[in-house]
Amino acid sequence: MDSMIRDIQLAPQGQMKIDWVAQHMPILNQLRQDFEKRKPLAGKRVVICLHLEAKTAYLALTMQLAGAEVAVCGSNPLSTQDDVVAALVANGVKAFAWYGATDAEYKMHLNRALDFQPDILIDDGGDLVATLHAERPEQARQIIGGAEETTTGILRLRALAKEGRLLFPMMAVNDAQMKYLFDNRYGTGQSTWDAIMRTTNLVVAGKVVVVAGYGWCGKGVAARAKGLGARVVVTEIDPIKANEALMDGFEVMPMVEAAKIGDIYITVTGNRDIIRREHYEVIKDKAILSNAGHFDVEVNKNDLRAMATSVKKARNNVEEYTFADGRRVYLLGEGRLVNLAAGDGHPAEVMDLTFALQAMSLEYVFTHRDTLEPKVYSVPEDIDRKVAQFRLAALGVSMDQLTEEQIHYLSSWQE
Numbered sequence: 309m310d311s312m313i314r315d316i317q318l319a320p321q322g323q324m325k326i327d328w329v330a331q332h333m334p335i336l337n338q339l340r341q342d343f344e345k346r347k348p349l350a351g352k353r354v355v356i357c358l359h360l361e362a363k364t365a366y367l368a369l370t371m372q373l374a375g376a377e378v379a380v381c382g383s384n385p386l387s388t389q390d391d392v393v394a395a396l397v398a399n400g401v402k403a404f405a406w407y408g409a410t411d412a413e414y415k416m417h418l419n420r421a422l423d424f425q426p427d428i429l430i431d432d433g434g435d436l437v438a439t440l441h442a443e444r445p446e447q448a449r450q451i452i453g454g455a456e457e458t459t460t461g462i463l464r465l466r467a468l469a470k471e472g473r474l475l476f477p478m479m480a481v482n483d484a485q486m487k488y489l490f491d492n493r494y495g496t497g498q499s500t501w502d503a504i505m506r507t508t509n510l511v512v513a514g515k516v517v518v519v520a521g522y523g524w525c526g527k528g529v530a531a532r533a534k535g536l537g538a539r540v541v542v543t544e545i546d547p548i549k550a551n552e553a554l555m556d557g558f559e560v561m562p563m564v565e566a567a568k569i570g571d572i573y574i575t576v577t578g579n580r581d582i583i584r585r586e587h588y589e590v591i592k593d594k595a596i597l598s599n600a601g602h603f604d605v606e607v608n609k610n611d612l613r614a615m616a617t618s619v620k621k622a623r624n625n626v627e628e629y630t631f632a633d634g635r636r637v638y639l640l641g642e643g644r645l646v647n648l649a650a651g652d653g654h655p656a657e658v659m660d661l662t663f664a665l666q667a668m669s670l671e672y673v674f675t676h677r678d679t680l681e682p683k684v685y686s687v688p689e690d691i692d693r694k695v696a697q698f699r700l701a702a703l704g705v706s707m708d709q710l711t712e713e714q715i716h717y718l719s720s721w722q723e
């Protein structure tokens with residue numbers, strides 16, 4: 309089976325990027341030593357559908373070291389880095405992806421990766437699993453199981469399971485504490501601002517930043533905006549999250565009000581149409597629109613196109629839409645998750661945690677294949693804690709241990 313990539317000549321540049329992240333992923337490095345000796349996935353086929361940048365590549369190579377044959381495809385057409393994919397192919401991984409794939413090419417890549425006949429898979433956002441269930445149910449019945457990376461993918465998996473149609477077990481990696489507390493919050497928090505700043509080269513301090521959604525990602529994006537000196541406004545639909553945002557020191561208001569004052573917008577809700585026609589009608593001139601949620605449906609692009617009298621490229625990854633009254637808005641990374649479409653994604657040290665969970669979850673699915681049912685499973689607590697302990701050890705940080713008296717005290721009802 310031949311890979312489908314842009315240019316194998318780019319491999320040395322991609323390898324350099326992989327070598328850099330490899331130095332900053334100590335937990336994965338520890339797992340690699342163990343996997344190399346034990347080969348827990350010997351002879352199995354793994355398909356990985358994730359954002360194809362250097363950290364993902366290192367995970368793919370780790371699965372290879374565990375004994376698996378590995379194929380990859382992208383989980384978003386704008387997050388694939390062609391040089392990294394070329395390096396993977398040079399390392400013997402099959403790859404079906406290129407930057408800027410059209411919708412049809414993106415679907416073709418997913419299907420070509422599935423032609424690789426995986427036993428186990430990693431998905432990000434649910435497109436691989438959805439394709440298996442909608443178009444390839446016979447093949448889906450043969451899959452041992454897999455692991456899902458993100459909030460949106462888990463919502464889709466739960467919807468499938470609720471209809472009684474999920475055909476194999478999936479581990480909800482996103483819902484592990486060592487994932488969402490760090491990847492969603494600190495990873496998205498930092499990488500979203502890295503991408504916005506490098507893409508626009510504009511100042512953040514003193515501006516009004518509007519963060520839509522105060523979930524794990526939104527909290528990180530808002531906290532970093534505050535640190536950069538912005539005045540932060542949060543929009544929410546959940547009264548508890550809205551209260552949390554208020555207590556964290558942010559203003560809360562509906563988007564239609566925020567649209568009148570915001571300079572920079574980040575949607576991160578996992579929902580659709582968060583910024584739409586009614587908001588464009590009142591939005592400030594030169595507002596910057598970006599999305600960090602999984603799909604490019606949070607900033608409504610159809611309404612933007614319908615209202616714009618002209619559209620032009622203003623900078624790399626920046627489209628300028630001009631309305632009839634002369635107001636302009638700038639859309640970053642086509643409204644796709646900005647930290648990957650216009651950046652390099654989360655820092656390597658953060659993805660070290662997530663991908664250690666992914667690697668251990670895949671081994672768990674494989675070793676428990678005879679007992680797991682076609683359901684969405686939480687990552688077992690001991691895996692979560694092991695990743696936490698590995699990280700502390702890697703950082704050289706030690707902590708206290710419970711004494712016998714404390715264990716007894718915490719587990720009894722008498723004084």
Ligand SMILES: NC(=O)c1ccc[n+]([C@@H]2O[C@H](COP(=O)([O-])OP(=O)(O)OC[C@H]3O[C@@H](n4cnc5c(N)ncnc54)[C@H](O)[C@@H]3O)[C@@H](O)[C@H]2O)c1
Binds near residue numbers: 460
């Ligand atoms: N960019 C990245 O690298 C990255 C990383 C992790 C997750 N994600 C994605 O980001 C999205 C959010 O993930 P999360 O873990 O923060 O989810 P979450 O469920 O913790 O938070 C989402 C929040 O959005 C709010 N919300 C829903 N509809 C809304 C609306 N119409 N207006 C305002 N708020 C609304 C919800 O009440 C909730 O508080 C998902 O699509 C997830 O897959 C992206």
